[in-house]
C-alpha cells in the first residue's frame with residue numbers, strides 16, 4: 001500500500017483563492033445553521049471542514065454547491081459570484097459535489113452511472129434509451145474512454161458492468177467520486193466520503209483523494225474521521241453551532257481548548 005504524502009507546511013499561498021466563502025449565514029426558522037462563516041480554499045489544495053454533529057458543515061457545503069440559498073453572505077468560485085446560481089451552473093464552472101447513489105441509480109451499472117453523470121451530453125438521453133443495450137462495450141467514444149480511465153484509477157475497472165446497487169458501501173462511495181470526476185471538476189465538495197466504510201476501503205478512498213489533489217483538483221472535505229483529515233488536509237476549518245471557531249493545521253487546532261470542548265461538549 002502506498003504511503004500518502006503529508007502536505008508540506010509552508011507560507012500561505014499568494015495566489016487568488018479558488019473558493020471564497022464570505023460571511024455566509026443560513027437560518028432555518030429559529031436555527032442559525034451557519035453563522036457568519038468565512039474561509040478560502042486555494043487552487044489544488046485540500047481543506048477539511050470539521051466539527052461536532054449539527055455544527056453546520058453539511059449546510060455550509062450545500063450553500064457552496066448551490067443547493068441552499070444563504071440568508072446572507074457571498075460565495076465566489078473561480079472569480080464568479082455563485083450565490084443564486086443553481087448546482088448545475090456551479091458544476092459547469094468546475095465546482096462539483098458528490099451525490100449518493102440512491103433510487104434509480106442503484107439499478108444502473110457502474111458504467112451507466114458514469115455516463116449519465118456527464119453534464120449536457122448524450123448521457124441524459126441515455127437513461128431513457130438504455131434498455132439493456134451495452135453499446136459502450138466496443139465504443140471508443142471519448143466519454144467512455146474517460147470513464148474507463150477514472151474507474152481504472154479507482155481500481156474499479158472490473159466493476160464496470162456491476163449494478164451500483166450490488167456494490168459494497170465503500171465501493172459505492174468510490175463510484176460517487178468517479179461520477180463527480182466525469183464533470184472534469186476544478187474542485188470537489190465531499191460530505192463524509194468515508195462514513196460507514198470499512199478500514200481498507202477508507203484507506204483507498206483516502207489514497208484516491210490524495211491522488212486527486214496531486215492531479216490539481218481542490219477538495220473541500222467534511223469528515224469525522226480525523227486521522228484521514230490530518231493526513232490529507234493542509235488546513236482545517238472547525239465549526240461549532242454554525243460558527244467557525246478555529247482554523248489552521250490540524251496540530252494547531254487540536255491543541256486549542258475551545259476546539260476540544262466543542263467536541264467533548266457534544267459527545268454523549
Ligand SMILES: Nc1ncnc2c1ncn2[C@@H]1O[C@H](COP(=O)(O)OP(=O)(O)OP(=O)(O)O)[C@@H](O)[C@H]1O
Nearest residue numbers: 028031032033051052053054055056057058059060
Ligand atoms: N433543512 C433543514 N431544516 C431545518 N433545520 C435544518 C435543516 N438542515 C439542517 N438543519 C439544522 O441545522 C443545523 C446544522 O445541520 P448540519 O446538517 O449542517 O450539521 P452537520 O455539521 O453537517 O452535522 P453532522 O456532522 O451530524 O452531519 C442542525 O441544527 C440541523 O438540525
Ligand SMILES: [Mg+2]
Nearest residue numbers: 057058059191
Ligand atoms: Mg452533515
